[in-house]
Amino acid sequence: MEKTYVMIKPDGVQRNLTGEIINRFEKKGLKLTAMKFLRLSPEQAEAHYQEHVGKKFYDGLISFITSGPVVAMVWEGENAVSAARKLMGSTNPAEADPASIRGMYGLDLGRNIIHGADSVESARREIAIYFQTGELISYEKNIDQWIYE
Ligand code: DAT
Numbered sequence: 651m652e653k654t655y656v657m658i659k660p661d662g663v664q665r666n667l668t669g670e671i672i673n674r675f676e677k678k679g680l681k682l683t684a685m686k687f688l689r690l691s692p693e694q695a696e697a698h699y700q701e702h703v704g705k706k707f708y709d710g711l712i713s714f715i716t717s718g719p720v721v722a723m724v725w726e727g728e729n730a731v732s733a734a735r736k737l738m739g740s741t742n743p744a745e746a747d748p749a750s751i752r753g754m755y756g757l758d759l760g761r762n763i764i765h766g767a768d769s770v771e772s773a774r775r776e777i778a779i780y781f782q783t784g785e786l787i788s789y790e791k792n793i794d795q796w797i798y799e
């Protein structure tokens with residue numbers, strides 16, 4: 651089953667959206683595989699956002715993402731990467747579907763509440779920054795028969 655990396659950013663934690671966000675992912679039918687509450691080190695932040703090095707928003711992004719605790723999660727399911735991105739909504743909350751997490755709770759591009767990996771390959775790379783292999787839990791849920799044909 652496909653896995654994706656999702657992270658509630660410092661603004662999402664501060665704004666008490668943690669429970670709401672986890673609730674939405676659970677109700678979608680995705681399965682929680684790993685979860686950690688942590689404050690990113692500068693090294694983790696730089697590894698996470700390496701694709702954005704040199705962009706004008708990079709320094710602000712690194713200082714924001716290390717400014718407070720985050721919730722790091724791995725969610726598993728059919729097409730988990732794109733399912734998570736759809737739940738989150740597009741990058742700029744001002745343009746995101748209003749029913750999405752960013753669309754419903756955000757206003758500003760630099761405070762968009764949640765991160766989700768953009769491909770299976772990015773998910774693999776990002777999961778490895780935050781979790782060791784043994785920290786991903788593989789388990790069955792009886793409800794799966796009501797989620798998948
Ligand atoms: P996403 O988080 O949807 O994958 P991204 O990878 O393009 O978006 O950018 C990473 C984060 O950087 C994004 O969530 C918010 C911030 N960001 C992106 N473009 C920005 C910009 N032009 N100005 C300020 N922050 C930006």
Ligand code: MG
Nearest residue numbers: 765766767768
């Ligand atoms: Mg991205």
